[in-house]
């Protein structure tokens with residue numbers, strides 16, 4: 099049956115229900131559960147882009163328009179939410195993050211905000227003073243390129259372990275890079291792992307060594323496993339529960355109403371199911387299956403996608419694959435060598451025939467494929483596989499919405515291919531802000547201008563861009579990301595006009611990438627992403643007007659309320 103046919107049948111069906119419904123309750127139409135008013139309300143609905151008030155019943159929007167009209171709808175039980183001049187938008191959708199890692203980061207030493215290597219050493223020294231003998235010290239989030247002073251001796255652009263080892267001679271230490279694509283170990287951790295000058299690693303990754311062939315403590319990509327396999331932690335169910343709870347709380351306190359989990363294991367999906375059954379999944383999750391796990395994929399191909407267009411709190415219809423590493427650790431796979439490392443092209447982390455195979459299966463079984471690609475080579479190769487699979491399966495590929503996660507560095511000739519193939523660019527504005535100051539060392543001026551974080555070039559070629567933070571790689575706060583999108587500055591407002599200023603998003607485009615287009619990125623634009631009658635009552639309320647305040651005031655914005663399914667799940671203070 100054609101898609102149109104299904105639509106017609108279902109609208110006849112709904113009309114019948116509607117008439118029956120009216121007959122049953124014609125006397126007393128249900129009063130709204132909640133009315134929200136007295137603020138700047140941006141709807142993302144072209145019919146009525148700005149409204150004065152919104153009414154909600156049973157978790158859905160039943161009215162969006164004038165306050166005069168909504169006032170007549172208010173009943174005794176209706177909860178009145180006075181915005182007091184604050185700003186409301188459709189609920190913000192984090193289109194690419196890692197929820198269990200976000201929870202885990204909350205449980206570990208958070209190194210995201212540290213200013214320099216000495217601060218990292220101080221945190222570890224303090225942790226050692228409280229640790230049991232031999233206990234592992236674990237942390238995450240450091241980024242050497244963000245430090246305000248260089249850490250003394252550097253090898254291949256990274257610090258060495260000596261200062262770290264000096265404060266923790268007996269406790270093994272392993273600290274993940276913010277990107278997750280590298281890790282930093284002390285001498286004790288390397289001793290336990292049996293890593294020394296003789297150790298060679300031939301898989302996709304690298305042990306960085308100094309001029310004397312001694313390991314410096316930095317392990318890139320898969321080489322991290324040499325150390326991590328010795329960390330005695332298979333997270334127990336209890337630990338997973340705690341991680342998920344902490345992460346969900348982090349989402350709501352940052353205005354996030356839907357979260358795309360970019361790669362969930364079977365165990366994590368079970369935990370989602372458990373939370374869902376117990377009514378504890380308070381943020382709407384769209385989980386991508388971890389595509390490395392063949393058995394997991396087989397199980398879901400047999401079962402088919404889990405979708406619900408009424409009131410979804412757990413959607414499973416996507417698959418995640420990773421094709422290359424990150425730029426910071428020089429793992430992004432490039433067409434030409436890195437500008438700051440001779441003959442080095444980065445790391446390809448998956449065979450392309452595997453991408454093709456999963457793309458084909460995804461089309462066959464009704465799943466969406468989302469492949470991580472950062473470097474221009476990775477992006478091109480993945481687009482090639484998508485193109486091939488889509489062409490060969492054109493009869494079932496009409497609305498595939500395949501995505502490339504990150505799509506950070508593109509060759510000019512590949513930019514128009516996104517819209518041509520219908521591929522969504524799932525990007526993270528905040529990465530530009532954090533990475534651009536040093537990305538130019540990796541890529542050089544020409545590649546940066548041509549294809550790095552080229553939001554306007556993609557939008558002008560009619561590509562759908564969806565946004566997020568890759569939390570916990572970056573803090574999940576959407577305000578910082580929104581700021582990065584519209585200013586193309588670092589969070590210290592550098593440079594004054596922004597990097598490659600012609601690629602800035604307008605406020606409207608930035609909001610759209612976090613709401614309506616982000617809903618599209620998960621096939622949900624008919625139920626989410628705008629404040630329109632019939633859609634889910636998911637809203638984010640900001641302390642000030644993010645569509646109007648001057649650029650230099652944007653970062654002062656805080657989250658006032660997060661509303662999901664018509665319920666306030668977070669309130670500031």
Ligand SMILES: [Zn+2]
Nearest residue numbers: 194195360568
């Ligand atoms: Zn990610």
